[in-house]
Amino acid sequence: DDDIVNGLKGGKSTRNKTGNPALSIHYVECHDNYTLFDKLAMSYLNETTYAGDLFAAIGNDGLKAVKAQNKLSAAYVFLAQGTPFINGGQEFLRTKKGDHNSYQSDDSINGIDLSFKKKYADVVATYKGLIALRKDYSAFRYAKSAEATTLEEGVTLYEVTADDGNFTVVFNATEKPASVSAITGKVVNVNGGVKLS
Numbered sequence: 001d002d003d004i005v006n007g008l009k010g011g012k013s014t015r016n017k018t019g020n021p022a023l024s025i026h027y028v029e030c031h032d033n034y035t036l037f038d039k040l041a042m043s044y045l046n047e048t049t050y051a052g053d054l055f056a057a058i059g060n061d062g063l064k065a066v067k068a069q070n071k072l073s074a075a076y077v078f079l080a081q082g083t084p085f086i087n088g089g090q091e092f093l094r095t096k097k098g099d100h101n102s103y104q105s106d107d108s109i110n111g112i113d114l115s116f117k118k119k120y121a122d123v124v125a126t127y128k129g130l131i132a133l134r135k136d137y138s139a140f141r142y143a144k145s146a147e148a149t150t151l152e153e154g155v156t157l158y159e160v161t162a163d164d165g166n167f168t169v170v171f172n173a174t175e176k177p178a179s180v181s182a183i184t185g186k187v188v189n190v191n192g193g194v195k196l197s
Contacts, residue, residue, distance in 0.1 A: 004156050008158050038099075042098065053097065072172075139164060
């Protein structure tokens with residue numbers, strides 16, 4: 001939770017020793033390592049490695065959980081202060097079948113199956129919405145004020161202020177509803193797309 005809070009604010013880290021949010025780069029997947037889907041699916045299976053069809057291994061219940069976690073991961077990345085970075089196919093559950101070091105693997109592992117874009121359109125819609133929200137409001141790039149606090153384990157309150165508005169985002173990484181009181185500003189909902197209320 002402390003790392004989430006620090007990351008949302010674009011704070012000081014091992015890769016950003018200055019603490020300047022403009023020098024902060026946020027990502028959950030990159031290059032030749034596991035894809036986000038593969039990492040989340042293996043976590044769902046309680047495995048540290050897996051080779052094969054992870055979609056079959058996690059089933060429908062696992063897919064529902066992994067999709068929600070992927071969307072939450074994207075929200076952390078796109079709404080944090082600094083620069084977001086995503087890897088190709090992350091927005092539609094790209095898999096490399098558990099290959100964590102694919103630089104030497106062939107196209108059956110490294111290829112991107114574009115049919116996933118339609119198959120997992122709800123995940124794509126969330127990424128599109130987050131990108132649009134970030135483009136529309138400077139508060140989600142370089143805010144005048146960005147505060148984040150842990151309300152309870154797995155639940156983070158994030159409040160940002162800029163010339164174009166005040167926003168409150170509640171990140172809930174738990175399986176239970178979070179009780180939040182006294183929200184000020186516009187509320188961001190990233191469940192299945194991004195909406196302001």
